[in-house]
Each structure stands twice: as structure tokens, then as C-alpha cells.
Amino acid sequence: MNEIRDKSGKVLFTYYDGQGSDFGFADLRGLDLTECDLEGADLSNANLEGANLQRGCLYWAILFCANLQRANLSGAMLRGADMKEADLRGADLSRLIRKLAQQRLRPVSSTCA
Secondary structure: OEEEEOOOOOEEEEEOOOOOOEOOOOEOOOOEOOOOEOOOOEOOOOEOOOOEOOOOEOOOOEOOOOEOOOOEOOOOEOOOOEOOOOEOOOOEOOOOOOOHHHOOOOOOOOOOO
């Protein structure tokens, strides 16, 4: 069993393997998700502003229209992740395991709610 906690230790979400979990529209701002296993998770429209996803496994995750402003994605594994319309302004994209050019990225537009 895995838990997503805020910085004070409060449990926000509990899940068993992360794979396929639905975090769409979730408010995950500023959370420390270092080395998280969110393979295949639906994070569409989630607010991950300032979150630490360093070295996290986000293979095949759905990050469509996710707010990743100022998030730490250093060393994150993003193979197959859908990051269309994701807002990556100010995000730390250093040492990504998969080249972002292969991640189907597009600039943020007005299609995100």
C-alpha cells in the first residue's frame, strides 16, 4: 500500500500500486512525490504546481492539461506519458530518462479547463 502525504504528513490519497490510479483534477500542489510509482495513473488536469516528482515512475501516465509549473521532474521516467497541453513553465526538466521530444508535448493552449 502506498500513500500520498502532504509535507505535514497528512495522508491525502492511499493506493495499492499506483498503476491506473485516478488522480484527475486532484490538488497535489507542493507534494513530495520523490520516486513515486504512478505508472499509468490518470493525472489529467491535476494541479502538481511545485510538486517534487524527482526520479518518479510516470510511464504511460496521463498528464493531459496537468499544471506542472515549477514542478521538479528531474530524473523522472516518462516513457509513453501523455503530456499534451501540460503546463511546464518553470519546471525542472533536467536529467529526464526519456527525451521530451518523444513525449507528444504541445504548448499550453486555451483547451485546458
